Amino acid sequence: MFLAKKIVTLLIMPLPLLLLLALAGLMLLWFSRRQHTGKALVGLAIFLLAAASSPWVANHFLGPLERQYPPILTRQPAIAYVVVLGGGQVAEEGLPASSELDRVSLFRLVEGIRLYRLHPGSRLVFSGGAVFSPKAEAATMQAAALELGVAAQTITIEDTSLDTAEEATNLAPLLRGKRFLLVTSAAHLPRAMALFRRQGLTPIAAPTDYRIKYGPKHGPGSYLPGAISLRKTETALHEYLGLAWVWLRFRFE
Numbered sequence: 001m002f003l004a005k006k007i008v009t010l011l012i013m014p015l016p017l018l019l020l021l022a023l024a025g026l027m028l029l030w031f032s033r034r035q036h037t038g039k040a041l042v043g044l045a046i047f048l049l050a051a052a053s054s055p056w057v058a059n060h061f062l063g064p065l066e067r068q069y070p071p072i073l074t075r076q077p078a079i080a081y082v083v084v085l086g087g088g089q090v091a092e093e094g095l096p097a098s099s100e101l102d103r104v105s106l107f108r109l110v111e112g113i114r115l116y117r118l119h120p121g122s123r124l125v126f127s128g129g130a131v132f133s134p135k136a137e138a139a140t141m142q143a144a145a146l147e148l149g150v151a152a153q154t155i156t157i158e159d160t161s162l163d164t165a166e167e168a169t170n171l172a173p174l175l176r177g178k179r180f181l182l183v184t185s186a187a188h189l190p191r192a193m194a195l196f197r198r199q200g201l202t203p204i205a206a207p208t209d210y211r212i213k214y215g216p217k218h219g220p221g222s223y224l225p226g227a228i229s230l231r232k233t234e235t236a237l238h239e240y241l242g243l244a245w246v247w248l249r250f251r252f253e
Contacts, residue, residue: 013234015230015234018048018049018052021045022042025038025041025042025045029042049230050225052233053225053226053229053230054225055224055226057233061237061240062187062212062232065187065190066207066210068189068205069186069207077179078179079181079204080123081122081178082119082124082125082181083203084184085108085127085167086141087105087128087185087209088137089102089133089137090102090133091134096144097146098147098148100144101137101140104185105137105141107185107208108185108208108209109126109141109144111209112124115206122181123155124145124154124156125155125158125171126142126145127157127158127159127171128167136160137159138158141157158174165195165246165249167195168195168196168201171201172201175203180201181203181205181206182205182206184208184209185208185209190243191239191243194243198250
């Protein structure tokens with residue numbers, strides 16, 4: 001089920017989906033008499049790819065997700081745990097742990113350590129299993145935190161979860177009745193908060209890894225279609241689909 005969900009999610013992302021649409025149009029142009037349909041499919045694929053790669057489209061899709069919760073800038077009272085959710089890794093022997101983590105996980109790790117130091121007496125909790133990797137992501141984050149000077153005795157890891165729903169379920173016994181910060185990407189927080197609350201927990205949102213920033217913008221990349229904007233649109237689509245899946249799960253449980 002987990003693998004099938006991952007494959008389906010990848011296939012319906014803008015780039016592979018629109019490439020398949022363009023390929024279908026080309027097949028009609030090359031091997032059939034349905035020239036108008038073929039041209040329409042190719043044209044539609046190009047138009048949608050340009051739209052998905054547009055900074056305007058990307059910002060309007062992703063921005064509302066990222067700004068649902070404010071960042072934690074001041075010390076919160078009575079925080080017992082700072083929980084950092086995994087965001088991906090590529091385990092390669094010979095690299096420092098910080099280089100094995102994907103950029104998403106690295107943002108989350110750095111924010112988790114910042115908040116842990118802002119809240120003396122709290123513990124860091126790293127979560128994430130071995131997803132398409134021989135090593136659990138929580139263990140990699142722990143190793144990176146040790147490299148950055150965090151004391152080993154202040155770290156707890158949960159290293160069996162394959163997705164956010166499992167992270168919420170597996171961490172519930174540790175976190176129930178405690179005040180804790182939930183650190184994850186800003187766009188991912190709405191889904192993560194819903195799943196953790198479903199377990200009867202009361203997380204305090206701690207967003208990081210902002211992809212949309214509303215400061216002064218300069219350069220053509222802020223206005224022209226590009227790969228960065230396409231990636232933002234993919235992130236937004238992934239999270240909206242995830243929220244829809246969570247809603248369906250809650251409705252029929």
